[in-house]
Amino acid sequence: MIQTVIIGAGNVAQHLISAFAKSNTVEVKQVLARNPESIGDIIEKDKITTDFNQIQEADLYIIAVTDNAIEQVSNQLLFKNKLVVHTSGSASIEILNDENRKGVFYPLQTFTKGKEVNFRTIPICLEATTESDFKLLEQVALAISDKVYAIDSQQRKALHVSAVFVCNFVNHLYQIGSEICQTNNIPFEILYPLIEETANKIKTLSPQEAQTGPAKRNDSITINTHLNFLTDQTHKEIYKLLTKSIIDNGKKL
Amino acid sequence: MIQTVIIGAGNVAQHLISAFAKSNTVEVKQVLARNPESIGDIIEKDKITTDFNQIQEADLYIIAVTDNAIEQVSNQLLFKNKLVVHTSGSASIEILNDENRKGVFYPLQTFTKGKEVNFRTIPICLEATTESDFKLLEQVALAISDKVYAIDSQQRKALHVSAVFVCNFVNHLYQIGSEICQTNNIPFEILYPLIEETANKIKTLSPQEAQTGPAKRNDSITINTHLNFLTDQTHKEIYKLLTKSIIDNGKKL
Numbered sequence: 299m300i301q302t303v304i305i306g307a308g309n310v311a312q313h314l315i316s317a318f319a320k321s322n323t324v325e326v327k328q329v330l331a332r333n334p335e336s337i338g339d340i341i342e343k344d345k346i347t348t349d350f351n352q353i354q355e356a357d358l359y360i361i362a363v364t365d366n367a368i369e370q371v372s373n374q375l376l377f378k379n380k381l382v383v384h385t386s387g388s389a390s391i392e393i394l395n396d397e398n399r400k401g402v403f404y405p406l407q408t409f410t411k412g413k414e415v416n417f418r419t420i421p422i423c424l425e426a427t428t429e430s431d432f433k434l435l436e437q438v439a440l441a442i443s444d445k446v447y448a449i450d451s452q453q454r455k456a457l458h459v460s461a462v463f464v465c466n467f468v469n470h471l472y473q474i475g476s477e478i479c480q481t482n483n484i485p486f487e488i489l490y491p492l493i494e495e496t497a498n499k500i501k502t503l504s505p506q507e508a509q510t511g512p513a514k515r516n517d518s519i520t521i522n523t524h525l526n527f528l529t530d531q532t533h534k535e536i537y538k539l540l541t542k543s544i545i546d547n548g549k550k551l
Numbered sequence: 552m553i554q555t556v557i558i559g560a561g562n563v564a565q566h567l568i569s570a571f572a573k574s575n576t577v578e579v580k581q582v583l584a585r586n587p588e589s590i591g592d593i594i595e596k597d598k599i600t601t602d603f604n605q606i607q608e609a610d611l612y613i614i615a616v617t618d619n620a621i622e623q624v625s626n627q628l629l630f631k632n633k634l635v636v637h638t639s640g641s642a643s644i645e646i647l648n649d650e651n652r653k654g655v656f657y658p659l660q661t662f663t664k665g666k667e668v669n670f671r672t673i674p675i676c677l678e679a680t681t682e683s684d685f686k687l688l689e690q691v692a693l694a695i696s697d698k699v700y701a702i703d704s705q706q707r708k709a710l711h712v713s714a715v716f717v718c719n720f721v722n723h724l725y726q727i728g729s730e731i732c733q734t735n736n737i738p739f740e741i742l743y744p745l746i747e748e749t750a751n752k753i754k755t756l757s758p759q760e761a762q763t764g765p766a767k768r769n770d771s772i773t774i775n776t777h778l779n780f781l782t783d784q785t786h787k788e789i790y791k792l793l794t795k796s797i798i799d800n801g802k803k804l
Contacts, residue, residue, distance in 0.1 A: 365773065388765075388773050406741060408748055408763050415748065421741045447741060456735035457742075459777045459790075464728035464742050465749045466764030467793045468721050473758035473800070475717035482709035488659060488674045488700060489710075489717050490754060495661055495668065496718045497750035501743060505726035510661050511719030512641075520618065520641050524712045532796050533716075539792055540720045543785050547726070 299325045300438055303353055305371060306362035307331035309409040310385050314362060314442075315340050317417040321441040328354050350374050358438060360385060360403055361394075369393045381431050387458035390451045391425050401426040401435055404454060405443070408465055417442045423449035423457065474533055506547075513544035552578045553691055556606055558624055559615035560584035562662040563638050567615060567695075568593050570670040574694040581607050603627050611691060613638060613656055614647075622646045634684050640711035643704045644678050654679040654688055657707060658696070661718055670695045676702035676710065727786055759800075766797035 302318065304311050304326055311329070315337065318324045327345065330353060331337055334346045347353065353375070359382045361371050368384045372395040375382065382394055383401035394400040402425040407415060422439040424446060426432040432448070439446040449457060472493065476486040499508045512520035521541055528534045555571065557564050557579055564582070568590065571577045580598065583606060584590055587599045600606065606628070612635045614624050621637045625648040628635065635647055636654035647653040655678040660668060675692040677699060679685040685701070692699040702710060725746065729739040752761045765773035774794055781787045 365770075388776065407745055408752070419744050421744060423741070445741070445744070447738075449737065449741075453735050453737050455776070455780055456731055457737055459780055460728040460731040460737075460742060461745055462764055462766075462777060462790070463724045463731070463786075465745050466762070466766060466797070467789075468724050468746070468749055469753070469758055469762050470766075470793055470797050470800075471716045471720050471724070472753050473762065475713040476753075476758050478709050478713040478716070482706050484702065484706050484710055484713075485700075487754075488676070488698070488702075489713060491672050491674060491698070492659055492661060492714055492718050493721070493750050493753070496721055497746050499661070500722070500725050500729075500746070501740075505722055505729050509719070509722055509726065511715055513715075513719060513723075517618075523641065523708070524715060527708055527712050532792075532799065536720075536792060536796060537712075537715070539789060540723055543727075543789065544719070544723050546785065547723075 299323065300358065300434070300441075301325050301327045301356040302358045302360055302438065303328045303330065303356045304360045304362060305330045305353075306360075307333060307337045308362065308364070310405065311360075311362035312337060312340060313409050313415065313417070314360065314385070314405070317442040324438050324441040327356050350376060353377070357381065358383065358434065359398075365389050369395075372398070381426075381434065383426075383435065387423075387454060387461065390455075391427070392451070399427065399431055401431055402451070402454065403435055403439065404449070406457065406461065418444050421445040421447055423447050423454055425450055425454065471536075474536070477530075478528075478533075509544065509547075511544075513541040514548065516545055516548065552576065553611065553687070553694075554578050554580045554609040555611045555613055555691065556581045556583065556609045557613045557615055558583045558606075559613075560586060560590045561615065561617070563658065564613075564615035565590060565593060566662050566668065566670070567613065567638075567658070570695040577691050577694040580609050603629060606630070610634065611636065611687065612651075618642050622648075625651070634679075634687065636679075636688065640676075640707060640714065643708075644680070645704070652680065652684055654684055655704070655707065656688055656692065657702070659710065659714065671697050674698040674700055676700050676707055678703055678707065724789075727789065730783075731781075731786075762797065762800075764797075766794040767801065769798055769801065 318326045329346050362385045365386050378397045380398045382398040383403040387404050391400050391402050404423040405420050407420045422443045424435045479486045571579045582599050615638045618639050631650045633651045635651040636656040640657050644653050644655050657676040658673050660673045673696050675696045677688045732739045
């Protein structure tokens with residue numbers, strides 16, 4: 299068994315604890331949590347500590363805390379030459395304290411508290427400074443996921459920006475769509491199949507090939523009808539900018 | 552059997568012909584196509600005509616042509632007092648010629664040639680001017696789909712604008728994500744599970760509740776890191792505008 303200590307008790311920490319609990323090769327030996335109640339129902343109480351002095355010996359220490367706390371937490375660790383990783387998509391490997399061996403264990407998914415996810419399909423992006431550390435992280439990652447990638451800090455930054463576009467911004471467009479529906483007494487669920495098909499399509503076609511709609515056709519009549527229809531100034535601006543970007547993209551081809 | 556004549560041979564027409572072929576209650580009696588070859592393999596040749604004079608008697612005439620051809624096609628029909636519908640999300644019911652009874656039969660989906668869709672899950676939005684015409688359209692729609700809605704022209708316009716946001720614009724964000732990945736030698740497939748989860752999430756949470764990311768947290772450090780990372784000016788502008796919109800939304804709550 300590979301033994302890990304998880305530092306943190308938030309969303310990512312909780313999902314990792316639950317995922318490792320189902321594995322036969324990785325054991326969560328201990329969790330360090332400021333607020334033990336938040337994880338009381340997913341791990342035995344005697345495995346939880348609030349004290350950095352009480353952290354036990356393990357093969358791997360996973361810091362799963364908010365981005366701006368990673369550096370401070372890694373500085374508080376009292377041991378040396380151990381493998382310590384963070385789970386952030388945007389933080390560099392460099393922010394970890396030099397006293398220990400550094401790494402990154404970044405599960406690329408949008409975790410919502412209480413909403414279960416199938417970890418086996420979640421890509422885990424790994425970075426380490428030595429081959430043996432990488433191999434260990436790989437074993438740990440494969441214990442919970444089928445999709446494991448070597449991604450360095452620069453690539454991870456790109457991936458994170460990319461994820462903001464395809465997840466956070468996409469969700470915001472869903473919200474705008476739902477607001478327009480609500481204002482016009484249309485059940486938003488009518489759009490679910492379209493949303494699903496749009497997301498599925500790009501697995502078989504490139505987004506470039508999958509593009510449809512008035513902007514793609516440069517159909518100025520429909521575009522103007524839509525702009526006249528929109529009353530919210532921000533929605534109008536977003537419509538204009540994305541339409542222009544799709545049209546300009548078409549010209550590049 | 553309800554008998555229909557389909558006018559048009561493009562994407563929507565082809566998908567409708569294939570869907571009706573599987574139904575026991577609706578028969579495609581004839582297809583009027585300028586270019587019969589395009590549908591030669593999905594319907595018997597003797598059911599295809601190129602001549603408006605040859606259009607046969609039917610219960611329903613479905614005009615499935617591009618938006619700007621609908622009016623002209625409906626003017627070319629030589630019969631009167633028949634139920635004639637178009638399939639457009641953006642055209643009003645009013646553009647159909649007054650000599651016939653008007654209606655709309657709008658399947659809300661992004662159709663790609665050659666890519667099969669499961670029609671039973673595609674919402675069909677209906678509009679008619681009399682109750683009996685609506686009932687007939689409803690029977691026809693239920694023959695191929697489980698999701699049938701009464702949506703008037705004003706609502707359909709709203710739905711179409713909404714669909715541009717949640718489908719066309721979303722796909723464009725996928726494309727930007729894929730470009731950023733490509734530039735940094737990252738396989739875009741790493742993002743598939745995130746894209747899928749983002750699309751699925753809004754079926755159980757509202758988009759407002761599902762929103763995550765640096766803009767939602769108003770995390771200016773990450774936002775600036777991302778803006779510095781982006782080199783493409785249009786990507787930068789889109790990032791700024793959508794981030795501002797998410798932040799402003801948070802303030803409204």
